[in-house]
Amino acid sequence: MKQWIVLMAAVALAACQVDDKKGTVEPTAETQTATAEAAQQTRDLAQEAKDGAQDIGEEAQRRAQELGQTEAAQRVAAGAREAGRGIKQGAGEAAEAAGDALKRAGQEAQADVKKDPPPPPQTTQTHT
Secondary structure (H helix, E strand, O other), rough: OHHHHHHHHHHHHHHHEEEOOOEEEOHHHHHHHHHHHHHHHHHHHHHHOOOOOOOHHHHHHHHHHHHHHHHHHHHHHHHHHHHHHHHHHHHHHHHHHHHHHHHHHHHHHHHHHOOOOOOOOOOOOOOO
């Protein structure tokens, strides 16, 4: 690893020129050109990848729509709708049966109350 870092530093220094007047290190024209070309290639590859991903996404969406239009998919959707209707009907019947049971229980409770009249009020006499 250290050898690789030393090698990269040597390459970077070799690719630069020292400006004797200012004492600064600046890249050579070849290095600037190579860097610009590498940057452009990177941008081009990134754009190609983006375009490819978009194309793949559009293709997947188109195929999903095609599958949704097949006879089998339509039968599955119809079956799901029918199952939903059956569940809704069953829930309605259960609610109705529960309502009937509550009605009977309420009527029985009222009948029980009517069977046993309340006890007569007791009066307490106080002697003064």
